[in-house]
Amino acid sequence: MSQAQRRAEPGAGGSAGRGPFRLRAEVVESEALPAVHHRVVLRAPEIAACAQPGQFVHIWCHPPAEIDRPPCDALLRRPYSISRLRPPDGVEILLRVRGVGGRLLAAKTVGDALDVIGPLGNGFRTWPDIGVAVVVAGGIGLAPVPALIARLAASGARVVLLAGAETDEKIPFRVERPRAGRATLPEVAALGAEVTFVSESVEGILITEVVALRLDELPEEGSAMFACGPRAMLKRLAEVASGHIPLQVSLEERMACGLGACRSCVVPVRCDNGTAYKTVCRDGPVFDAAEIDWERLTP
């Protein structure tokens, strides 16, 4: 009998020594979103009970009962950020369907089960006296943003979301363009953030340029920046933020184990004598931007 059918068992990884858990999670919502995006909500009590914004889950995309048969594709699990928690025990992920794994997940219907390991990695660190929290997201990098905004807003910070994409179709949320004023993402704004959205095709500006322009508005004390998106965006942000505002970035890399064991997913970090490597899956996915060796990070 597959272990996936057993109750969740605590493992060693994850933050604060809780989890990761492996469980058979029921799909309680599955919704196609505009363009190639999809929302899946899983009932995953053990994960929901301890997940932090920025952490991710590692999903076996085939039916749990078929774990004893090696598939020809989607052999490895797929990492997806926890987008937000849906009390009492739901975990929502937002995915852009890119390849076979995404297609399999998007085909799940309510009542299907998924074999999931999580929560994994270290999420965004937040602290009580953040005055202004600037969250910067590009494209599908918006996926983990709802949980982060909810956390920051609950801690009393003023949350400013600066989001961008090539086109409106490249994000998992609906864009609203009022006749007067800036484009916004109503669903995200409702979580307690002041939202600015720019698309290169409509507004013709990169979100990193917006960030650079607005950095001066921020109070010197008590501001913090959080970012998720393409590496080029994160690298540019690291330059802009350096010396001005503490920045945390969420990185992606190809994974095998997702647990920190196989050393597949390493990124270069600065250390006293040159560079060292840290794993995206266990040390990250969220890192202090100052820690990353941006010169050696592949584009």
Next chain:
Amino acid sequence: MTAPDTAVSIGSMSMKNPVMIASGIFGYGDEFRGLAEYGELGALVLKTVTRQPREGNPPGHRTVETPAGMLNAIGLENVGLEAFVRDKLPAALEYGTNIVASIAGEAVEEFAECARALDGTGVAAIEINISCPNVKKGGMAFGVDAGASAEVAAAVRAATGKPIIAKLTPNVTDIAGVAVACERAGADAVSLVNTFSAMAIDVESRRPLLAAGSGGLSGPAIRPAAVYRVYQVAQAVEVPVIGMGVIWNASDALEFIIAGASAVAVGTALYADPAAGNRVLNGIRDYLESHSIARLSDIVGSVEL
């Protein structure tokens, strides 16, 4: 019927059952802890260590998924012998089953030094990795040459009283010849296969998908090729053969056993199912019971041509 006898001996290492975890798959054992009962398995082979720490291949993709398989080019990133013995081994020994250390080096003497340092530790056996396709020096450079492989095996034999397992590369013309050379030099067992040298290319950028260019292929794609090599080697040597090459379920494991493997190691399958080893073990037991086979050893090498 009493429970079938699944015990296997590799030199002086006795295993309660034939299922092992392959080297490099689950690091030093820390990170997977709690996701399955690894202590139930016959032996756990830890990530290959070298005398000095190695940072492995440069950043960029170190693994990519391919049809029915995956390529890896980790480049033997490891904490080095000293930190391994001090920081990693004690926790691994807590699993309460045989812990096998895997060692590699750029020179014969490096293998011997590692073996000597491990001789006084709690490891149950030492696997010599002369088959890593992902490092420029050492690794497979030894494994593709029967003479060089024998030299490493002999040096390690002289350095330790622990059972030694020579891990072979399939990237040779005559794998049985290399196996025999290792056996003559004093190896207590041979394990195979390590990964097949391989490459995948992004047709848009016309660059290899792996940052290192090429890597090693594991996964269901290699299984028949691995089974055949286990068969060839088992025909040629007297010592036990440990078979691997995506063992995903009990039937896969039994194929290797019937081809001539006394024990099997689970690798890539662990990434999908951290409990794959336990699942394989239970399935082997079920098979033995349902076929009224009293001892696993009764079917080792029982393939009829």
